[in-house]
Amino acid sequence: MASQDWSDSESVGSSVAAPSEVSTVPDKFGFLGGAQYTDESEEAVPVEVIRRREKKWLEMFSRWDSYMLKRYKKVRDRCRKGVPSALRARAWQHLCGANKQLERNPGVFNQLAEAPADPRLEDDIRKDLHRQFPLHEMFLQKGGHGQEDLFRVLKVHAQVSPDEYCQAHAPLAAVLLMQMPAEPAFWCLKAICDKYVPGYYAPGLEAIQVDGDILYKLLKKVSPSAYKHLKKHKIEPVLYMTEWFMCLFSRTLPWSSVLRVWDMFFCEGVKVMFRVGLVVLKYGLRSQVLKRCPGMYETLQALRNIEHGVMAEGFLLFQMQRLDLTEDDLQREHQRQVQKRRQTAKESGAAAANGR
The missing domain is CATH 1.10.8.270 (putative rabgap domain of human tbc1 domain family member 14 like domains)
Known part of the structure; x- marks a missing residue:
């Protein structure tokens, strides 16, 4: 999969399908069905590789503070490869x-x-x-x-x-x-x-709204066609990304993908959520899908029913790494949106004062 360009393919991950029936035998994560069910046919990591990774993690645990202070990139890279399930x-x-x-x-x-x-x-x-x-x-x-x-x-x-x-x-x-x-x-x-995610669950959900606006603006760089479509139909970010971010994609992705995303999230923070969201939007709203979405309703339905292959572990993580998105891009957009909200609040306060 890593060598292929799926930028506009109808067959994104088409070999992986979400099960439509409830199984009597749970998958390796304990699920009997649903969106989180993981197909056992997905490629497994060889046992010898798992054992090597476990030894490396155990060594890190023995000198954890030192690793986090002096060798953080090593910790980050090992989280990106996936934390061994036993640890x-x-x-x-x-x-x-x-x-x-x-x-x-x-x-x-x-x-x-x-x-x-x-x-x-x-x-x-x-x-x-x-x-x-x-x-x-x-x-x-x-x-x-x-x-x-x-x-x-x-x-x-x-x-x-x-x-x-x-x-x-x-x-x-x-x-x-x-x-x-x-x-x-x-x-x-x-x-x-x-x-x-401080502020995500506070009354008013302002932090989620800020991050929704950041996601929307970053999409303009990552997938101009998806951005233009959402803008044309006036589809606000909070309509599709609120559950994604507030639940950290746990109710959206197949379970093998959830665990890998959370491995990275605990190491790198909320920026991982932006990368997941951008991949889901880019490939969930690629041009072939947009042709079937003449309005807001159809677009939101498409976002609630993302093709399973887009969210499959191998495809999702590979595309997250490929995103043309830097740390500076995220930081700059965050600063822009915070400043924009401060300015809006300031203007609203001034208008209210003048109206007295």
């Missing part, structure tokens, strides 16, 4: 600092999990449990250990961040629980909300 929980905790938070706050999670909370809050959380990856074997059973651990993580998170709790926290917590126990999952979730 993924440990790696994510180290990358986001959850391991240190857990050490500094022994017993805090369990205390908060057992403490009484607002009954209305608990009721709201309970209502969300069955919606989280219902085709994953861990969350199939109402009242099962998966749903109960999910409840505990969300309850504690809502107690420490009462102004920011929203439904988008549930899939994030569920992804983490598939990798690790409830206590470290909580600290990872807190790190995501506080350090990686």
Whole structure:
């Protein structure tokens, strides 16, 4: 796949199809079907390669602070190659600092999990449990250990961040629980909300709107045709990217892709989300698709039903690396959008003052 140019092909990843039926046998990640189901025919990494990578990661863990300070690019490159599944929980905790938070706050999670909370809050959380990856074997059973651990993580998170709790926290917590126990999952979730995407879940969702505008402007450079189409039909970014970014693509991509994206996200931050979003937009709205999208409705439907091959692990990650997008591009556009919003707020304030 790496040697082919799929820039305008009708057959992007056509050999990989999303399963339409629920299986009685889970895939290697525990899914019985749905968008996250991973086809077992996907190319596997040789065992000897996995073992070599595991040894390298174990060596990094033994000198973690030194690696992060002096050899960060090595850590980044190994995250981009994919964290070995046996060490993924440990790696994510180290990358986001959850391991240190857990050490500094022994017993805090369990205390908060057992403490009484607002009954209305608990009721709201309970209502969300069955919606989280219902085709994953861990969350199939109402009242099962998966749903109960999910409840505990969300309850504690809502107690420490009462102004920011929203439904988008549930899939994030569920992804983490598939990798690790409830206590470290909580600290990872807190790190995501506080350090990686601050403001995403605050009332008004301004941070998401800013990042949506950044994504939209970057698309102009990456795929002018998709950008022009969205602009022509006045399709605002928040209409299609809100769930992508707030749920870190966990409800959009097949699971093998989710894990690889999260490996990079925990190392490099939100810029990984922009790269994923740009690839999905570029190939999900390539010219052959746009011909079938005469208006806003058809375009949004196309974005809700991206061809499975576009999101398949091999294709997605290769195209993310190929994007003509630098760190400076992201930083400059972020500064532009923040400045633009400040100016708009300033003008609005002046107009309101003059109208008194």
